Amino acid sequence: MGFNELLNDLDHAASAQAAGIRRGYGGPPARTVSVRSGQTRLRCASLLKPLYAWVCADRIHDAARWRRHAEPAVVVSSNADTLNLWLAVGPGVILDDLRRRTGVAWSPPNGDPSRFGSVEVAADEVATAYAELAQAAVAGDPVAATIVGWMREVSGPQTFGLREVTRSPETGIKCGWFGAPDEVCLRTHAVAILPRGGTRATVVVGMTALPYPGGRERAIYRERVAKGLSVEDEHDKLAGTLLRGLMTTTLAELGHSSGGL
Template identity: 80%
Template sequence: MGFNELLKDLDHSASAQAAGIRRGYGGPPARTVCVRSGLARLRCASLLKPLYAWVSAAHIPDADRWRRHAEPAVVISSNADTLNLWLAVGPRVILDDLRQRTGVAWSPPNGDPSRFGSVEVAADEVATAYAVLAQAAAAGDPVAGTILEWMRQVGTSQAFGAREALKSPEAGVKCGWYGAPDETCLRTHAVAVLPRGGTRATVVVGMTALPYTDLRERGIYQDKVAKGLSVEAEHEKVAGALLRGLLTTALAELGHSPRDGG
């Protein structure tokens, strides 16, 4: 299935993006793919938590303290631990460091800067940033290597079937999911870093913001969020199939095959 088939029947209010990068010394020529339907930029939810954890390490002298918050931020998507890093280092410092390392420029959210999940991003930017993370890890950056290892530990309940869809059980995965009270959509995003060996990197990203307008369902959803209960099943119902389709189609467009690793 190609991108046209995936996106042709989307509701007019929906947004979806996919992107992928395949590059690295000793591999095939660099290759990228990107497709977008709807909004050019979407709120990132928890998609960037590993990147925040990566750059924050250099700004927190106490390595044990950094790890105490960074590991759960990545592995179980802990909002409280992410917020600890985000506020301790500062949103502008974290995002400026990411710009210097990856070349991708993101801005703190308008209004309340503590809302780390309200940074707006595009899928191709996310793919670029994670490709830099992956190649930094391959080149010996110990913090980047640790972050990727944590991404490989993200459990199936928070991976939306990405590894199975990509046929890459060793892939590092991070997903983001949220539906804010002021939105009539659910945002469900995923990034996967596939193992390739050497300094090569393959990254695919899928991002969706799909209509979620039923007042009763939205009320139940917000009640669960307020109580700290899981809402991943609702995101799977609304966006799971499309999200996996975006990831696998992006990977196919990159020409990735099992012999490439992963």
């Protein structure tokens, strides 16, 4: 299935994006893929947590404290631990450091800078930033390598079935999912770093914001969020098929096969 089949019948209020990067010394020529339907930028939900953790390591001099919060922020998507890093270092500092390391410029949310998941991003920007993380990891950055290793530990519903899409149990994954009270859509995003060897990197990103208008369903969703209960199943029911389709198609466009890239 191609991008047109995936996006052609989306609700006019929906947004979806996908992007992929394949590059690295000693491999074939660099290739990029990008597609968008709907809004140019979407709130990032929890998609950037590994990147936040990466740059925070240099700013938090107590390594044990950094690890105590960074690991659960990546592996189980802990909001409380992410917020600890985000506020301790500062949103502006974190995003400035990411710009210097990756070349991607993001801004803190206008309304409440403490809402780390409200940074607005585009899928191609996310792919670029994670490609820098992936290549730093294989080039000897110990913090980047640790974080990519944690991404390989993400499991269960938080993977949204993406290791089946990549056909590699060693894929590093981070997903983000949320629907804020001021939104009529649920956001479900994902990034995957595929193992390739050497300094080569392959990164695939899918992002969706799909309408979730049912009043009763939204009330139940908000109640579950307020109680700290899991809502991944609701996101998977609404957006899982599209998200996996976007990732599958992007991988195909990058030349992915069961034998690798």
